[in-house]
Amino acid sequence: MPERVLEAAMVDLVLLAFIGLMAAMGLKRPFVWVLLYIYIDLVIPQKIGWGLIQALPLSLMMFVLAFGGWLALDSKEGSRFTFRQGLIVALLALCAFTTFRAVFQDSAWQKWDWVWKNLLFAAFLPLAMRTRLRIEAVALVMVLSIGAICISGGMKTVFGGGGYGTLKLLVVENSGIYESSIISIAAIAIIPIAVWLARFGTVFRPHWTVTVFVACLSLACLLMPVGTNARTGLVCAAVMAVMMLRTVRNRFVYAGLAGAALVMAVPFLPQSFLDRMGTITDHQEDESASTRIAVWNWTLDYAKQHPFGGGFDAYRANSFTYQMPQVTGSGNSRSITYVEVTDEGRAYHSSYFEMLGEQGWLGLGLWLLLHGIGLLQMELVRRRFRPKDGEKLGWQCGLADALQQAHVVFLIGALFVGIAFQPFGFLIVGMEIAFGSYLKRQDGTGRQPRFAPPAEPLAQA
Structure with a gap:
């Protein structure tokens, strides 16, 4: 028993030390608080710990720091409020209205406690993501946060663990992002973003070590549907594989290798899967x-x-x-x-019926419009920056591809799982809004050159 208490205390100490260090860094760079909130909202470290950390309202504390830091300390240059952010605010107002008149008041207010933060943060996030480096930083934290869960789950899957609702991840809980189907969707969705970071990243610049890490991380993400036995994850993986046919150079080679890998993998898959x-x-x-x-x-x-x-x-x-x-x-x-x-x-x-049942036809319409505009916007950016004959793929087209693929995976998974208000979905939306605003600011009209200048140094973030 004393060993268990000591172990729990050490876990709490390590988690709180990391959060405290990141919070201290935010005193010089307030945007770090935004990244810290994303980490806490995705990984939920208060559920990993056992003692003091569970009693602290970390999510609310970091939300206040992130918003207050931007409001009081950060530069507002280049920040602009867009139509899609207005849709998020309208959806937030509608959710408040329906919550006041909800049929089941107790459970409705419990869900409101985390939904309002996700919506308000999604509307705020693009205002703070005003540079390419900040967009990349959010993508990196999102990939590493969800990746930490997937690496744990992937290793346990390889060594014989797993099963629907039984795969133990970082927490002993089958809810939120740790629910079998939800983590499978998130795992598949981050793969194209991770690949983009490996090819065009400026925080961790392209290097063989980065490529190897992303390859291993992608394998761990693909193992999540296997380890969780989540059918939704398998559907999402198939959709992503088909979408990647648009971006690979040698489509027939890619299709052949993918088919061969699938055939070779089947004998090694557990019978329960x-x-x-x-x-x-x-x-x-x-x-x-x-x-x-x-x-x-x-x-x-x-x-x-x-x-x-x-x-x-x-x-x-x-x-x-x-x-x-x-x-x-x-x-x-x-x-x-x-x-x-x-x-x-x-x-x-x-998610579609979740929106319809909870927020009515207006809520479903707002939600669909919010996501539909994002897919269309990324398609327009993708076509605008698509490389011509002899040109190399630019980071703009690559990021538009990655965000669009991640977004489609989210929406396909949303057909079968209630994830309408999950934070990782709104992070994709926030990155799309910030990315679109960044491109439009390049020369003040949106008619920027095909290849923008290199990312700003870290000191300007």
């Missing part, structure tokens, strides 16, 4: 998938009666009965019988 992935082809034989379909139908009916939504956690009001097929036997003796199943209080299992 193969069995769970097999349910993708027939949702009617899987209770989880059948429940989702029933919840989505209930949400559509609920939205007809409550067009402005029912507030956070309105799904607790659902109750439905559906026919669940049960298969017995195998081969020619296989038979199917239908059993009536009644369920209630089941979560949406989809």
Whole structure:
């Protein structure tokens, strides 16, 4: 017992020492507080520790430091408020309105406690990300924060751990970003951003050591759907692989190597993973998938009666009965019988239906518009800076590609998981807004040269 207490105290001490050091650095460079808040919001170190750190409101403390530091100490040169930031503020106001009139007040206010910070920080973040170096720094902290979780999960997967809802990551908890499907989506989403950092980074400049680290990190991220047995992660990985066909030079070689790697990997995959992935082809034989379909139908009916939504956690009001097929036997003796199943209080299992049920048609519209504009904006930047014959890929086109791929992965994962307000999704949105604003400031009109000057030195960040 004393050893456990000492170990817990040491974990707390190391985490608090790191946070304290970063906070002290922010006295000279206030933007460091923004990065520190992102780290705390993604990794949630207060859940890793065991003692004092759990009692501290670290997220709120760093939020105040990040916003207050920018307001009082940081330069505002180049900061501009955009239409997409206005959409975030409008969504925040709508969430406040629906929370006051929520059907389930207690649970609604519990969700509001973290949603308002994510939305307000997402609207604020582009104001502070006014240089290329700051955009890169946010991307780097996001990749390393989620990567720390993935490295732990990837190693445990390789050495035999894992299973749906049972893979132990940095915390012994299956919720938030540590939930099996959510971490699988985030892991796949950061891969293109990590690759961009390896090719065009200025904090860690391109070097073989950086390339090796990113390759190993990408492998760890790809192992997360395997270790968690999350079907959503597999779908996201397939979507990302297809999207990368747009950017690779030799598409046929890439497709061939990807196919060969998949064939060689199958014998090494755990049977539990193969069995769970097999349910993708027939949702009617899987209770989880059948429940989702029933919840989505209930949400559509609920939205007809409550067009402005029912507030956070309105799904607790659902109750439905559906026919669940049960298969017995195998081969020619296989038979199917239908059993009536009644369920209630089941979560949406989809960000789109989460927005519809909680914030109504207006909330869903704002959310879709916010993400749709981002995809369109990155596509326009990508085409504008796309290399011509004989030119090398520039960092602008590379970053637009990476953010667009990460964003699409997030939106595909959001089809099957309720991650509408998760912080890593809004970080992608914030980087897109800041990146677009940075390009428009280059000559004051948005007609910047195809290749912008090198990033500002760290002292100017």
